[in-house]
C-alpha cells in the first residue's frame with residue numbers, strides 16, 4: 001500500500017540566545033493510509049515539533065516530509081491539525097468557528113450552515129451553536145475544535161494531546177467519539193499522547209519516541225475493536241502491550 005506520509009532524515013533545530021537547540025534528529029516514519037498511529041513520548045521529546053512539521057507550519061532544518069509522494073512545504077487542506085492549545089476564534093460562536101474551513105474553501109452560506117450543524121451534532125454540541133468559546137467548558141471547546149477540523153474534510157488528522165487536560169470520564173467519552181468519527185472513514189490519524197492507556201485504546205500502531213525523536217519502539221496493536229478500557233485492561237494481550245510500552249518509555253528517559 002502506498003504511504004500517506006513519508007518522513008526521511010528529518011531534523012529540526014531552534015536557535016535561542018545564539019545557541020543551537022536540537023529538537024529532532026534523523027527521524028524516519030512511514031504512515032499507511034487509514035492507519036490510526038499514536039506517537040507516545042514523554043514531555044519534551046519533540047512530539048509537538050514533529051506535528052508542526054508534518055502540518056507544514058514550520059520548516060524542517062534537514063530532511064524531507066512527503067505527502068502522497070509530494071514534499072510538504074506549507075499547510076495543505078488534506079491535512080487537518082488539532083493543536084495542543086485552543087485555536088478557536090474567540091469572536092466567533094461555535095457555528096461560525098466550525099464554518100471557517102468551508103468559508104475559506106468558498107462554500108455557499110446555506111451549505112456551510114447545514115454542514116456545520118451536522119458536524120456540531122456529530123460531536124455532541126447541539127444546542128451550543130450560538131455559544132462563544134469563553135462560554136464553553138474545556139471539553140466542549142475540544143469538541144468544537146474537532147468539528148472545525150472535520151469541517152475541512154481532511155484526509156489526514158494530526159492531533160496533539162487533544163484530551164490531556166480533561167477529566168478521565170470526559171477523556172474516555174471523547175476518545176470513543178473520535179474513534180466513531182474515524183472508523184470506516186478511511187482517514188489516517190497521527191495522534192500524540194504521553195498516556196499509555198490512551199495509546200492502547202486508540203491505536204493500530206504505537207511509535208514510542210525518546211529524546212530528540214529517537215524511535216524506541218514501533219508496535220502494532222493487535223487488539224480487537226471496539227475497545228472498552230475497563231474491559232480490555234484485564235485482557236492478557238493488553239497487559240503485555242502495556243508492559244512493553246511502559247518499558248520502552250522508561251528506556252527512552
Ligand SMILES: Nc1ncnc2c1ncn2[C@@H]1O[C@H](COP(=O)(O)OP(=O)(O)OP(=O)(O)O)[C@@H](O)[C@H]1O
Pocket residue numbers: 014015016021022023041042043044045046047048049050194
Ligand atoms: N520555538 C522553540 N524555540 C526553542 N526551542 C523550542 C521551540 N519549540 C520547541 N522547542 C524545544 O524543542 C524540544 C521539543 O519540544 P516539543 O514541544 O516538541 O516537545 P513535546 O514532546 O511536544 O513536549 P510536551 O509533551 O511537553 O508537549 C524541547 O526541548 C523544547 O524546549
